[in-house]
Amino acid sequence: MITQDDDAEILAQARAGFIDEAHEMLQQFEDAMLVLESAPDDGESLNAAFRAAHTIKGTAGLFGFDRVVHFTHEAEALLEALRSGERPLDEPVMTALLESRDQIGRLLAELGDPDGSPETEALGRELVGRLRVLRGAEALSEPEPAAAAEAAFAPESAEAVRPVWHLSLRFLPDALRAGLDPLAFLRYLNKLGEVIAIRTLVEAVPPLDEIDAEACHLGFELRLQSETASLADIEGVFEFAAEDSDVRILPPGSAPAAFESLVEHRCGDDAAARATLLSIWEQLGLQFALRESVAPPAEPDAEPVVVRHIERRSAEIAARSDRRSGEGDRRQQGRDRRAGDETRFVRVRADKLDHLIDLIGELVIAGSGAQMVAHLERSAPLQEATERVMTLVQETRDGALALRMVPIGETFGRFQRVVRDLSKQLGKEIELVVTGGDTELDKSVVDQIADPLMHLVRNSLDHGIEPTADRLAVGKSATGQLRLNAYQEAGAIVIEVSDDGRGLARERILAKAIERGLIPHDADLADSEVWQLIFLPGFSTAEAVTDISGRGVGMDVVKRNIEALRGSIQLFSQTGHGTTTRIRLPLTLAMIDGFLTMVGGVHYVLPMSAVGECIDVPPEHGASPERISGTFNLRGEILPWLDLARFYGVEPTPLAAGARRSVVVVRHVDQRVGLVVDRLMGEHQTVIKPLSGIFSHLKALAGSTILGSGDVALVMDIAGLLVHAQALSRSSPSTLARNRA
Known part of the structure; x- marks a missing residue:
């Protein structure tokens, strides 16, 4: 009930x-x-x-x-x-x-x-x-002339003052099954004007013992009085009912031929039905002399353009609905509407989807525990069964994560309006070029990346792309170009915001940094290091504060928000040719394929997408076992290494006889570092859980996970490790000794 x-x-x-x-x-x-x-x-x-x-x-x-x-x-x-x-x-x-x-x-x-x-x-x-x-x-708002209609119809005096539309409605049997409420449409007409007369037609209703409670047999003839309603307004009321109704609209002052055509359409050769309809019209206030029969319908040209228009609109709506459902012959096949149309999309609440992902994450952890028990029991059938279960769990995990993947093109599309409005506000001609809009990433990442992208777009429009006169003076086209691009690379998504403007002013950035005491006067920085200064809190070289940018409170927020998503941001610029901001983000924040290691009795997980190879500890590390970091030669390339045990201030795990420590070479963007670990434990499906605020002091950690044994493992932040490794490898030995965590 x-x-x-x-x-x-x-x-x-x-x-x-x-x-x-x-x-x-x-x-x-x-x-x-x-x-x-x-x-x-x-x-x-x-x-x-x-x-x-x-x-x-x-x-x-x-x-x-x-x-x-x-x-x-x-x-x-x-x-x-x-x-x-x-x-x-x-x-x-x-x-x-x-x-x-x-x-x-x-x-x-x-x-x-x-x-x-x-x-x-x-x-x-x-x-x-x-x-x-x-x-x-x-x-x-002016009504159509009524002179022609007055020859056959003499409407009430009120109609002569205010325009009155005539509507003839017939709802088809499937209307109720399709979820339509005839009364709702009639109520909505009162928002366009006033329904001054209405007659409900019940002649088509079958006897009670034969009636189908889900079928509709109603029709209506009504008069709508309105000074403001247009044809589009009235026909639009019935747009959603186009497939399940027959609607005819006659405008104020319609000629006699229009009503004659309507009678022919409704009644055909049935003289009794014609007489009944004319009587109903008379009761609604249309005054005319009753005739034995109605004259034959006028030539096709005399048919009201209103009728043709609504039929065309109904056809468009039906065609659009057919394209959406992929069933253009649905009505011809007489499919039972109660079964519903085949649908291609289902709207699901985001919190329900998040709950599903959480449950699957717990399933992954429980599956790992079952797999561990099977391994300890040394039962071949049990191990085989758990392997099969874990395969299905992994497929379920991938399918559930795919549900949260959305194209980034929707986010890119929002900037069309931003570029249009700001270019007019700044008096610049700017073209937005979007590529890679079909690249997919997690919905939660999409939602959180919108604001950082907005900062970057506004900065490019305000500071990056020059005014038209300046561009023409240096031989550029009058129209500047802002490009948004996205693509997948090595298990991550890369988003680029590029412009063809003036580029970053290296000398101005250095001068501002020296002025604020951020770097010494004789500092010799590479371009990439100079560009990173822009991300310092409050750093800005803007000469004037505007409503668009230049307040120095944007780029540091951008970097902080991106790093909160376990991502990274880089700047590339060439004077006179423009600037590119490259953002690298994980495809999802919920679960990853990880590589499990152990250091000092603690489990650490490295993202599998970042792992390049595993090698023996290099001689350079053995020569200085007390150091936290240094460099080594990997097939002719000099790479930094970082001893995770020394880095986190713990003693290495005692090794069994014949065992030895290893180096895991990980990469991030175009940089690599070797991480010295105690044990390699193989691949591991990792459900990432956030760390509590009390662990915020720990370095280069992105979260935690629960292993099948119930132990906690820490998920490494590769970008943070690279920063520390590079800084430590450039330090002197004496400094390294003081840099224990």
Whole structure:
């Protein structure tokens, strides 16, 4: 039995679903408008923007979100003027529509507040005024001439003053099965005007013992009085019901031929049905002389353009639905609607997906424990069974992680609007070029990388790309180029933000660093070391503080946020040719394939993607066993080595007879380091868990994990280890002795 509490919960879930869908529609709206800015004749993009706005308005109306409905209606009306050719697309229209998108977003954010904030209301009133002026609201509100209709129909006096639309509705049998509520559509019409007369047709309802409770047999004839509603507004009400209804709309002042055509469509050769329909119209207020029969329908040209238009719109909607479901012949095959359409996507709450990943992580740990028990029992059948289970667990883990993988192109797409607005604000011509948008990474990483990318994009637009005059003076094109690129490399994802601007000013950076006492006057730094100075807190060489950048509080935050994701950031620049910022991130933050080692009785896990090879301890280490770090020759290449036991201030694990320590060569970006460990223990599926704040003083650790035995293993931060290894390898022996952890 369904209770009121159940209804409330269902409604709350539906509203939450509407908000999610509305934000998706807003993004589609913005993307379509940005395409139109460079291709004003792109009719498909214009239709996409209109559909997005109409979907938001229609669904908001079903939930009673009137503020969203009323404002979105104004933006939709301007889009309809663009579609009909009554208004060209120019800069004022583009700006107003993009600002309307932002206003709808603000209204959605205030759905919990029925009155809304005064600032949002003021912005809305100002925008509505601009939208109406741009579309010529006065001209659109004038009703069509009614002189031709008055020859056969003499409407009531009120209709002569205010325009009245005639709607003839027939819902098809599958309407209820498809989740449609005829009453909801009729209620929504009252938002466009006033339903002054309505008649429900029940002649098609079968006898009670033959009725199908899930089938719909209702029809309606009604009169809608409205001074502001347009054809697009009214037909849009029934857009979602296009597949399961037959809707005919006659505008105010329709000619007699329009009504004659409608009678022919509804009744055909059935004289009794014709007489009944004419009687109903008379009861609705249409005054005319009843005739024995209605004249034959007019030639096709006389059929109201309204009917043809809504049929075309219905066909477009049906075709779009067919493309989405991949079943264009669904209706012809008569599939039972109760079974539902084949769906390709399922909307899942993020917290449920996170819970699934957590459970699979625990399953991985439990599987490792079972595998260890099987190994200790020395039972071949048990070991074989646990191996099979672990194979399935690994496949399940990979499949679950794949559910969280999303293309980064969605994040890149958000910067189209940023580049457009800031380039106009700065008076620069800038083109955004996006490549690698289909590269996938974990949704949690995508969410956290958006803000750092925003800092980098704004810096490139403000400081990197020169004004047009400066570019022309040095022989560059007037239009600057900002590039966003992503690709996978060695188990990580690389994101590059590049511009073709002036590049970083090495001398200015050095001067600022010397001025602040960060480096000595005689410091001899490589370019890569100079660029790293930019990431120091508060460091900025901007000559003026702007609303866009130059406050010195951005790049250090960028680096800190990226390192929190176990990533790294590098800068590359060439004077006069531009700057590239390269970000390297792990594909996922939840689980990794690891390589298990032991140092000083503690287990350490190295990301398998970073492990290059394992070798014996080099002679250079044996010559100075008390040192923390040094360098060694690996097949002609000089690499730093780092003794993890000395680094963490513990004694190496005593080795069994004949055993020896090893070096694991790991790489990060284009750098490598040899890590001296006590024991190599092989591959290990690693569920990464965060370390508590009390362990924040420990160096170069990215987290922890639980082994099958119940022991805790520490996950190494390879980037942090490289920094320490390089710093220690350049230090003197006396300094090294003091650098124990």
